[in-house]
Amino acid sequence: MIRCEEIMAWVRELDLVYQSNKASLTELDAAIGDADHGINMVRGFSAAAKELSEQTPPDIGAILKALAMILMKKVGGASGPLYGTFFLKASMTCNGRTSIGAEDLVVLFEAGVAGIRQRGKAKEGDKTMIDAWEPAVRAMREAFSGGGDVSEILRAAVSAGESGRDATISLAARKGRASYLGERSRGHQDPGATSAVLMLKAARDTLA
Amino acid sequence: MKKLMNDPGDLVVESLRGMEAAHGDILRVSYEPAYIVRADAPVRGKVGVLSGGGSGHEPMHGGYVGPGMLGAACPGAIFTSPTPDQIEEATRALDGGAGVIYLVKNYTGDVLNFESAAELCVSAGIPVETVIIDDDVAVQDSSFTAGRRGVGATVLIEKIVGAAAERGMGLAEVTGLARTLNEEARSMGVALSSCTVPEAGKPTFDLGADEIELGIGIHGEPGRERRTIRPARELVEYMSEAIFSDLPFHRGDSIIVLLNGMGGTPLIELYLLYGELERVARTRGLHIRRRLVGNYITSLEMQGFSMTALRSDDRILGLWDDPVHTASIRWGS
Numbered sequence: 001m002i003r004c005e006e007i008m009a010w011v012r013e014l015d016l017v018y019q020s021n022k023a024s025l026t027e028l029d030a031a032i033g034d035a036d037h038g039i040n041m042v043r044g045f046s047a048a049a050k051e052l053s054e055q056t057p058p059d060i061g062a063i064l065k066a067l068a069m070i071l072m073k074k075v076g077g078a079s080g081p082l083y084g085t086f087f088l089k090a091s092m093t094c095n096g097r098t099s100i101g102a103e104d105l106v107v108l109f110e111a112g113v114a115g116i117r118q119r120g121k122a123k124e125g126d127k128t129m130i131d132a133w134e135p136a137v138r139a140m141r142e143a144f145s146g147g148g149d150v151s152e153i154l155r156a157a158v159s160a161g162e163s164g165r166d167a168t169i170s171l172a173a174r175k176g177r178a179s180y181l182g183e184r185s186r187g188h189q190d191p192g193a194t195s196a197v198l199m200l201k202a203a204r205d206t207l208a
Numbered sequence: 209m210k211k212l213m214n215d216p217g218d219l220v221v222e223s224l225r226g227m228e229a230a231h232g233d234i235l236r237v238s239y240e241p242a243y244i245v246r247a248d249a250p251v252r253g254k255v256g257v258l259s260g261g262g263s264g265h266e267p268m269h270g271g272y273v274g275p276g277m278l279g280a281a282c283p284g285a286i287f288t289s290p291t292p293d294q295i296e297e298a299t300r301a302l303d304g305g306a307g308v309i310y311l312v313k314n315y316t317g318d319v320l321n322f323e324s325a326a327e328l329c330v331s332a333g334i335p336v337e338t339v340i341i342d343d344d345v346a347v348q349d350s351s352f353t354a355g356r357r358g359v360g361a362t363v364l365i366e367k368i369v370g371a372a373a374e375r376g377m378g379l380a381e382v383t384g385l386a387r388t389l390n391e392e393a394r395s396m397g398v399a400l401s402s403c404t405v406p407e408a409g410k411p412t413f414d415l416g417a418d419e420i421e422l423g424i425g426i427h428g429e430p431g432r433e434r435r436t437i438r439p440a441r442e443l444v445e446y447m448s449e450a451i452f453s454d455l456p457f458h459r460g461d462s463i464i465v466l467l468n469g470m471g472g473t474p475l476i477e478l479y480l481l482y483g484e485l486e487r488v489a490r491t492r493g494l495h496i497r498r499r500l501v502g503n504y505i506t507s508l509e510m511q512g513f514s515m516t517a518l519r520s521d522d523r524i525l526g527l528w529d530d531p532v533h534t535a536s537i538r539w540g541s
Contacts, residue, residue: 026408034262034287034427035405035412043285072324073241076262076288077317081324119320176316179354180347180429 002150002207003099007063008056009206015049017202018042018195028191032178036077037191044075044083059098064091078176079192082116082129089115102150105207106140109157113137120175124164127173127185129192136161136200151208154200161200165193209409216406220263220283227270231535234274241291243298244270245280255373255382256280256302259311259366260295261318262287264405265426268363268505271536277370278534279308286405286508287427289317295325299334307335307379311366311386313358314342337379339386341365343395343516345454346423346431357425360466360516361393363504364528367537371530389518394451397431397514398443399424401472403507422446426470426507426514440477444484447515452492457519459493464528466516467499471506473513478502481513498528504536 018025018041025038048070057063064087072084090112094100100108113133122128124135139160143153168190173179178190213219221239228237235244243260250256259269260282269281280298282290299308308329312322319340326336343361369386377385399421402411412428415421420443423431438446457463467482469475482501489496497520505514520528531540 030408030412034429035408036285036288039405039407040285040288073291073293076284076291076321078289078315078320080289080291080317081320120316175354177354177427177429180357180425180431182348184430 001099001101002060002105004056004060004063006207007060008052010203011045011052011063011067012049013202013206014199015045017198018045021198025191025195028189028194031188032173032181032185033191034177037079037195040075040077040079041195044071044080047074059094059096060100061091061095061097064094078120079195082120082192085115085119086112102144102148102153105150106137106144106153109137109140122175125171126175127168127171127178127190128175129190129196131168131171131190132161132164132193132196132200135164136196151204154204154208158197158200158204161197165189165197168193209404209406211404211406213406219406220285223263224270224283227535234533234535235270238297238301241294241297243280243282243294243301244273245298245301246273246275246278248275249279249302250304251279252304253306254304254376255306255379256299256304256308257311257366257370257373257382258282258295258298258302258308259362260284260290260298260322261313261315262289262427264403264508265505267503267536269366272363272366272534274532274534276374276530276532276534276540277367277537279373286407289315289321292321292324292328295322296328299325299329299336303334307337309369309373309379309382309386310336310338311362311369312338312340313362314340314355315357316354335379337383339383339390341390343390343393344397344425345394345450346396346425359397359426360395360468360505360514361390361518363466363468363500364393364464364516364518365389367532368524368527370532371527374530389524392455392519393516394454395514395516396447396450397424397426397470397512398422398447399428399470399510399512400437401511403428403471403510405508420512424507424512426505428507428510440481441484444481444488444515448485448488448492451515451517452494455519457492457494457517460495461519462495462497462521462525463489464498464518464520464525465489465496465500466504466514467501468505468514468516469503470510470512470514471503472509472511475502478513485515497525
C-alpha cells in the first residue's frame with residue numbers, strides 16, 4: 001500500500017537524486033543538447049521538495065498535481081512541460097485517494113506516460129525519454145499481470161527503463177534538440193531517458 | 209570560468225534589475241514571474257507582440273521591448289525556455305483587447321511552453337496566435353528532426369511585426385505577415401569558440417585552436433561540420449551559398465540582412481564580414497536595401513557570427529523604416 005507519506009518520500013528522494021546527478025545529466029545534455037538538463041531538474045525538484053514539505057496537500061492526487069504545477073513553472077526547457085504533464089495526468093488517476101495499491105500504481109504510470117507521449121509526440125526509437133518510459137510501463141503491466149507486488153513492479157520498471165535508456169546510445173535522435181545533430185547524436189546516451197530512469201529508481205527506493 | 213557575476217543562480221534576475229534601472233522609461237520588469245513589458249502597456253486596441261526564450265542571447269528579447277517592436281518579452285533561465293506561468297502573466301499585462309501574437313523560435317522546449325501558455329490564455333478569453341520561427345539552414349528540415357531552429361530572422365521579424373502592430377493591424381493580419389516573413393528569411397551561423405553556461409561552469413563544447421563549427425546554433429548546439437578556420441572571405445562565401453541557394457533568393461531580389469555577432473566577436477571583424485557579404489550579394493545580383501551589423505542575437509561570450517537574409521518588398525521595407533524605440537534598436541521618431 002502506497003500512502004501520502006511514501007509519495008512525499010519519493011519527491012524528497014527525487015530532489016536528492018537530481019542534485020547528485022546534476023553534473024552528469026548536464027554533461028550528457030552538453031554532448032547532444034544545450035547543457036541545461038541537470039540544472040533544470042534540480043531547480044524544479046528542489047522547489048517541489050521545499051514547497052510540498054511546507055504545505056503538504058491532503059491526498060495523493062493533490063500532491064502529484066501540486067508537483068506538476070511546480071515543475072511546469074520551475075523547470076523550463078522541454079522537460080518542464082513533459083514531466084509536468086506526466087505528474088498532472090498521473091494525479092488524475094488518484095484524485096482524493098490517500099492510499100493506492102499495485103494496480104493503481106501501474107495505472108498512474110501508464111497515464112503519466114500517455115501524457116508525455118501526447119505532449120512531446122515522440123515515439124520509441126526517437127532517442128528521447130520515451131525510450132525509457134514505454135518499456136518501463138509495459139514491464140510494470142506485465143509484472144502486475146504476473147502477480148507481482150509494488151516492489152516487483154517497480155523493479156521490473158527500473159530494469160526495463162535501464163535497457164531502454166542504454167539503447168538510446170546507439171540511436172540517432174529524431175526529436176528534441178539532439179535531432180539537429182542527426183547521425184552525430186549516435187554514441188551518446190539520451191539525457192531525458194537518463195533522468196526518467198532516475199525517477200523510476202527513486203520510486204523503487206521509496207514507494208515499495 | 210571567469211564571469212562578471214555574483215551567484216550564477218542570480219545572474220538572470222540581477223541582469224533584469226540592471227536593465228530596469230537603465231531603461232525604466234521604456235520598459236517595466238516583473239520578477240515573479242519574470243517578464244519585461246513596455247512601460248505604456250497595455251496599449252488599447254493594438255495587438256500585443258510577445259516573444260521570449262532562454263536568456264543568454266541578449267539583447268534578444270528584452271532589448272527589443274518598446275514602442276514599434278515587442279510589447280513584452282519572457283526571459284527563461286540561461287538557454288532554457290520560459291515557463292507557461294511567465295508567458296501567461298506577460299500576456300495578461302500586455303493584452304489591450306486586440307489579442308496577442310507569440311513569436312516563438314523553433315526549439316522543442318520553447319514550443320511546448322508557449323503552447324501550454326496559449327492554451328491557458330485562450331481559455332481565459334485572450335485571443336492568442338503563435339508563429340514559429342525556423343530560419344536556420346544549417347539544420348535539415350525533415351520529419352526526422354524537430355525541424356529547423358529559429359535564429360537571426362527572429363530579430364528582423366520582431367521589428368517588422370512590431371511596426372505592423374503599432375500601425376494598428378489586426379491579429380489575423382499581423383499573424384499572416386509574421387508567417388510570410390518567416391518563409392522569406394534564411395540564416396546560418398559559425399562558431400570560433402564555445403560558450404560557458406554559468407551554472408555548468410565549463411565550455412559546452414571543445415574546439416581545437418584552429419577549428420570552427422559551421423552551422424552552430426545559438427545555444428552552442430553543433431551544426432553541419434567542423435573545419436579548420438579559413439579566411440573570412442571564404443567563410444562568408446560558404447555561408448552565403450548555403451543561405452542564398454536555400455530559399456532560393458533570385459537575381460534582382462531586395463533583401464534586409466543581419467550580420468550578427470555571437471557575443472564575443474569585435475565589431476572590427478563584423479564590419480569586415482559585412483563588407484564581404486556586400487560583395488557576395490552584389491555578384492549574385494541581390495540588393496541589400498537595409499542592414500544591421502552588431503550583436504543582436506548572441507550566445508553568451510561565444511566568438512562567431514551569423515548571417516540572415518530576408519527577402520523584402522516595399523511594404524516590408526516601409527514597416528522596417530517605421531519608428532522604433534527600444535533599449536537596443538532605435539530610429540525614427
